[in-house]
């Protein structure tokens with residue numbers, strides 16, 4: 001009902017007008033992260049194939065159309081989500097410093113019971129992202145596992161089973177909640193892994209007639225037939241995941257969990273399905289295929305809306321705390337680069353100036369800072385440094401080339417200067433304090449650097 005009819009429609013309009021800061025004090029928080037999920041492969045982001053559970057959530061949610069991750073690798077991206085910080089010295093496979101202040105730690109101090117159920121080894125408890133969680137379930141031993149490689153080692157970490165599928169994870173979550181203390185507000189984080197390589201959806205979730213090939217190399221000049229097979233299998237993984245999400249939501253609702261709950265669904269990074277550099281996977285590149293991620297935020301009592309302002313995954317922790325009316329400890333807030341999106345949400349996207357740029361880097365294990373690929377992106381243009389194929393510095397004019405089909409050696413002097421300034425500012429901010437726990441790499445660990453190769457030749 002239009003808010004112009006104020007006298008008649010006040011009850012319907014009033015809730016939308018109430019400030020959002022602190023409005024969700026004491027609400028439960030459900031955080032769902034989905035590994036390697038691209039925004040443009042979801043119905044709610046315009047894809048031709050529907051993803052019913054995610055699309056239904058999107059219809060009730062604030063949908064971020066231009067939200068970007070900080071890292072193309074799993075652990076650093078999740079650390080950004082859970083600390084509001086750029087990853088800095090952290091790499092996939094490193095151990096998170098005890099000094100990091102996580103969302104779970106902040107909420108635990110506010111009386112929340114925090115639980116996490118994650119689905120793959122890069123987020124295992126050994127890497128110390130469980131800080132603040134009363135329960136951190138990274139036990140995959142009862143799962144089938146989709147990845148086998150090397151000698152059962154991922155970087156320095158030995159494993160028997162690398163990951164769980166979405167059906168197994170949904171069952172783990174619901175079992176855990178049956179034993180949970182519900183007298184306190186809950187923060188529940190569920191991580192799913194299915195859209196990640198290898199792409200092997202269960203039968204019934206894809207059209208077998210469209211799949212002529214099932215093994216895909218890490219580097220490959222894909223033919224149209226290869227792409228048809230690959231896309232069908234990737235979409236099949238997403239479809240299977242979506243069905244298991246529906247089961248999760250149903251199970252949570254049956255347990256009374258979704259009554260007063262703020263829900264955030266987001267991925268850690270996307271996936272490059274041979275769109276650039278003949279490359280499959282995500283960890284080596286910072287193109288839009290990897291950097292742009294879906295993000296849906298459901299706020300009870302507030303209708304859905306879409307926001308186009310550029311935003312970072314680091315903004316989501318400050319946003320959740322703002323909604324809950326919780327202050328970050330001063331020591332943590334100095335290191336946090338994310339900013340609350342509440343004002344942008346309240347304005348329906350009309351508020352300007354939230355961010356001038358976002359940044360994303362590769363943070364791959366053992367790779368020196370100067371060799372990391374880095375993207376600095378504004379609303380209109382992008383600079384990539386250290387692209388492994390294109391070398392030192394390339395630009396993209398996203399206003400005319402949103403799919404990054406033409407790499408440029410120059411932009412306008414003004415645009416180049418702005419990107420260089422942003423890069424300097426980002427580099428200074430990300431430098432300290434450290435997010436990784438320091439340790440020497442032993443010889444066996446150095447050998448583990450090759451495990452990426454194992455991953456892709458599997």
Ligand SMILES: [Zn+2]
Nearest residue numbers: 035036074268
């Ligand atoms: Zn990931």
